[in-house]
Amino acid sequence: MSIPFGYVSPEQQMRDKADYARKGIARGRSVVVLQYEHGILFVAPNPSRALHKISEIYDRIGFAAVGRYNEFEALRLGGIRYADINGYNYARDDVTARGLANLYAQNLGQIFTESPKPFEVELVVAEVGDSSDEDHIYRLTFDGSVFDETGLVAMGGQAEAVAGRLKERYRDGLPLAEALEAALFALTEPGGERFPAGQLEVAVLDRNRPHRKFQRLNGPKLERLLAAGPAPAAPSKSGRAGKAGGPDAPPTAPEGDLDTGSDS
């Protein structure tokens, strides 16, 4: 039996692609998504103010991604187009995270099998419902698999270790400050230093907000939340938060409330 030179079995090809994608995704930092008292919280260590890992897709739907920026940005923009076109064509309530997850799964699956280079991304598509039972969190991997998650998700970087630490602190119905504290505990390596507010990208899907549920938390608002968490370093942090929330705090920072919805 002769095997042509350069032949690679499909099994080997898929394994190679999967290894390649996994390595790429593990290089970055983790992102965590978890349910809290009034909705869903997204936390990503991200020093960039311009390149977002977390984004709004539609009224009730948020998006978080790890991996290569240009790849998940293309997916994010496609998702917004999908949501807007369906919401315009039918009704705003007819846009669901499930439909969006299916679209992503189809696209990622196709890329994984047909393209020589798979996408090095992992995504979360989350939808906040009227109660926590109606929340949906879908995790999508580079090969187009969809996982229906409950409670919490950690992806990218040392995802398993982060998820393990997050499970230690997580329980149902955590208040926002405690949920954020749990997320930061999980994202910080044991013995490592906490990320300061400026290095964090934080957003919520708050079911109590009118119209659009997505809201970014940054600047003084985030500082206050960080200070409110039951961290041992609370006293020093609250001092800083007091300063940051002072009179010179801009009402509409470039990344501030104007960009994401009305001030709550």
Place this chain on the structure above:
Amino acid sequence: MGSHRDLPAGMVNHIFTNSGISSFTEFVGSYAPDLLPGRNETLAAPVGDRIPHATTIVAATCAGGVVVAGDRRATSGNIISQRDMEKVFRTDDYSCIGIAGAASTGIEMARLYRVELEHYEKMEGRTLSVVGKANRLATMIRGNLGMAMQGLVVVPLFAAYDPDIDGGRIFGYDVGGGPYEQYHYYSIGSGSLFARGSLKKLYREDAPPEEVVLALINALYDAADDDSATGGPDVTRKIWPVVAQITADGFHRLSDEEVGARVQTVLEGRMSSPDGPIAPLR
């Protein structure tokens, strides 16, 4: 299927190809043009009088923002086709439009315009400037020009809070587009002449929003007084004008109770003075 073979590797759908512009309308126009309100259709006969028309919208700036109000009547010729129509729509957190003209086309335009603004905001991660929003609406109105010539005229009024001046701005349009920025106060629709005359006497610059709301309700009352297509407050059914104020805190539509109380004030005043408040002569 199989059409995806023409696309870049792995792309199963044109939804993932970047069209280079963050406009929803442009994207839909290339992706699924049939979903857009018909631009190239021609009607067998003008329908002007036979479909419901929305009427009067008034707007005036207040201290730190702008207030917009619309009556609730829609008419088809001499018939009142709806008593509780809503013609003032929130388009994003800091802007709204009021529509006058063909109701169906206007509602659809408002819906499309809302998606348009949100789409840009989500794609670009920033909000359009107020002038950018106003210009975008002008393009959409011009797109409807063909239908306008057949009787499906829509002329909206656009009002927004501008953080750069910490105040409200009002823009008017005609069937061909625009925008025409208006200062202080403006009105559109069949009762607009009477409403504008009323506002001319009642408008006070930088008045608190509550007073501007009263002035606008008075203006709508005057419009309804002289224009049959504009509905006055429906006391028996408790149908009040839609009133929205936009300030630094965002868009806020006044509840029926809030508007009802103001309407009551206006009605009580009119009991003794049917033509409304009398402006000082000098």
